Amino acid sequence: MTVMVDGLHPAASELRLVKVLAALADPARLAMVRTLARNGESPCTQLQDAAGLTIGKSTFSHHQKVLREAGVIQARIQGQQRILTVRRDDLDACFPGLFEVVLDAPEKLIGTKRSD
């Protein structure tokens, strides 16, 4: 069975650019979002693996929460796992073009640290 996790996701009308940018302005989170967008919806563990993140699971959970609260991704409970999805429709509606930029940027231009 599939259950939506509400109250944790902001409505589309609640998205704010500053918060979305802040959520994306981290190497780990950017990798999560880009990988998720390319691979389609994934459970947390699978995404963490696919994104090549070497962080602990509690840290991953934290980043996932930041992205969720910014409205960038969505989580839905299916069995014992959370299936994550990019909220592309809402992002495109609010900030048209933003997601495409983030997705299309070549790996070389991403940057590995907040300061480099």
Place this chain on the structure above:
Amino acid sequence: MTVMVDGLHPAASELRLVKVLAALADPARLAMVRTLARNGESPCTQLQDAAGLTIGKSTFSHHQKVLREAGVIQARIQGQQRILTVRRDDLDACFPGLFEVVLDAPEKLIGTKRSD
């Protein structure tokens, strides 16, 4: 006379998405960039006034530096003032569409705090 301030600006090939996003993920800096883009090049004091920022001048200088080091804006010395400009060509070349998104976003969707 006009003198370019070099060594302080990253080359176009040095721009990194994470750093650009981090630079833009602040209400004050976002206001600076958006105002600067609309008003064209401006000296610091004039920009701070036009952007309606109530922060101290040293804080403004700090934000200006963050934007400069991320490659978002450029400074050139003219007389006793620094003329600031958005590096739109370089941004468009590296992350096509990004700047347009940031510029076109309606004020309502910007957000006033990093966390709201």
Place this chain on the structure above:
DNA sequence: TCGATAGTTCGACAAACGACGTACAGTTCG
């Protein structure tokens, strides 16, 4: 029921960040 799997929550800690005031430096003008 027991154990494995999948994530969350909590508390701690170091590092980074934003804001401030003061002092400083370069330019222009009297």
Place this chain on the structure above:
DNA sequence: CGAACTGTACGTCGTTTGTCGAACTATCGA
């Protein structure tokens, strides 16, 4: 020269952020 103007650099303070490990919750399967 000296004062006014424009912005930078430095040190500090309090808050936020990223990371971790350990404890906890919930679901599924044997």
